[in-house]
Amino acid sequence: MSAVDSSKDMTSAASKLRRTAWYQQPRFTRLWAMVALGVLLALVTGEQGNTRDIFFSLKGSLTGGGLWICLAVTVGIWAVREFAAEPVKGLVGMAKSGVGGPMDAVRTRVQADPRLRWGLIVLALVLALWVPSLLSRTWQTVLVDQIAIFALLAIGLNVVIGWAGLLDLGFFAFFAVGAYSTAFWTGRLPVEPPVVLNNFWVIPIAVVTCLITGVLLGAPTLRLRGDYLAIVTLGFHEIIYLVAKNADGITGGPQGARLIPDFSIDFAGIDFKWSIKPLPYWYLLVFFIVLVIILFSRLEHSRVGRAWTAIREDEIAAAANGVDTVRFKLMAFAIGASTSGVAGVIFTSKYGYINPEVFPLLQSILILAYVIFGGMGSIPGVLAGAALLVWLPEALKDYVDPADRYMYLGALLVIMMIYRRRASGPLAVDSAS
The missing domain is CATH 1.10.287 (Helix Hairpins)
Structure with missing residues (x-):
């Protein structure tokens, strides 16, 4: 060979x-x-x-x-x-081009015409007030106890994450502060208040308490960034939880607070008391959600909102251009926490009972997921994200074992994070589509 x-x-x-x-x-x-x-x-x-x-x-x-x-x-x-x-890509592209053009035209028309925009807002508000009366008692309870409460919390967390670009893993602790403020000022904790107040008067006090708590948390920690700040906020949640659980002489310990009174009005001949029916609480929550959206929308387009945007996009460049980054980040923490005071008062008044187990760390993670899913920085997106992700486990309860419901929620979040178009802030990722 x-x-x-x-x-x-x-x-x-x-x-x-x-x-x-x-x-x-x-x-x-x-x-x-x-x-x-x-x-x-x-x-x-x-x-x-x-x-x-x-x-x-x-x-x-x-x-x-x-x-x-x-x-x-x-x-x-x-x-x-x-x-x-x-062929599938071609069909998808045709569908996008067929739907995208009209949708862009509608969006441009709505943005350019204030009358049309306000008409749509009024229509949405009317539907929000009317449609729940057509639902069953079970879904009315879900609207109040979960969707509306978490929507209010998500709007506050959106200030911290979506506008200021700060990663907060312990936001639900502010909700606990608002709830225990309600129990204190209605005389249901071992510590007697200076004066027992009606629940409506507790709301501004709870808001101020959450603001102060946000300042106390932010003052020594907001010089941290990224993962370090996230770990600090995580520890803050655990501190609040453990204090509520172990300070028996102040918070009631594991037994919590009981017999917290409902909202009531007795003024100028109007005598009305909120009962266990969910609809009156729904109307109250809608009022506060609309009020918060109006105030926060004005804030977003103010000097403070522009400073938050600068910090979110590039903190070093913002500081170099004269933005007091620590001050504005502190404001973001405090203002974002304020909605937790309102939510805590309404939630506690409706249930009439709280204990430390009502405020697990999982809830902080879920609120963060709602904000990211809906779109950080967008108030309508945050509302939609909270509503959808709170509704999903409830809609699955007749078909899926309770232990498996959050598995589907997690799968939906994974898919969204892979295929979402873009994001900004501390959790920003490149587009995968």
């Missing part, structure tokens, strides 16, 4: 070694990944486990029709991705 033939044989053998098997090709690698995802989806949505049989969940989830449905969905997505990607 000649040297040339030997070289050819060696080259052929080497090429065979380098050749990728069919099941190792990227297309089929993605297929195995989607099959594994289908099995995982069947497991997490299948039968719940029990203590008598540790394999009960596996047997129930992997032997029923749910497994084949999950595999059909995931493999179907793979097939569309591999064999119909270009």
